Amino acid sequence: MRKMVLAALPLGLMTLTACGNKAEPEPETVEAPVLMKAGEWTLTRKTTGYNTPTVTPAEYQAALKQTSEDKSCIAVDAGGLPDPNALAGAEGKDCSYKDKLIHKGRLIATLACKAGKGTSEIALEGNFTADTLTLGSTMTRTEGGQPVLRTTHDLTGKRTGECAKG
Structure with missing residues (x-):
């Protein structure tokens, strides 16, 4: 019994000395979260892809020239x-977030929406600041369970001020 106590003694001392020699960990700096500001925004969508079951090369090229601003x-x-x-x-x-990840100015999300006679699912991925955003979007429109249109866009936005009082 005496030998067992003596054998355990160095272990106990090593544990105590190891704990005493550890430097205090540096406190972690907490970054302020990046939050998009509500307000009046100008959103620009540039079509980068357009596909339907019957798209012609001419329709595809015409679609790639489309840019809208809202x-x-x-x-x-x-x-x-x-x-x-x-x-x-x-x-x-009537869109809602199907899934979403928002972290440090990055947004990855899927929207579920109504569209015409069917639904659309819009995958979004990109970055934002309080007053700018740059997202890639891929939309798939489905009618009767069949995909009828797929588009891709570069979506950019800039906050221009507060919303007008209505």
Whole structure:
């Protein structure tokens, strides 16, 4: 019994000395979260891809020349997520977030929307600051369970001020 106590003694001392020699860890600096500001935004969508089951090369080339600009009053929720309908633009309405990841100025999300006689699913990925955003978007419109249109866009935005009082 005496030998066992003596054998355990060095272990106990090593543990104590190891604990005493550790330097205090540096406190981690907490970065302020990047949050998009609600307000009046100008959103520009440049078509980068357009595909339907019957698209012709001429229709495809014409679609690639399309750029639209919308001014929207965008609400941002407490978690920093912008209004999904504003991000969807003309590609969907009554949209909701199907899934989302928002972290340090990065947004990765999928929107589920109504579109015409069917639905659209819009995948978004990109970066934002308090008053700018740059997202890539891929929309797939489905009618009767069949995909009928797929588009891709570069979506950029700039906050231009507060929303007009209505």
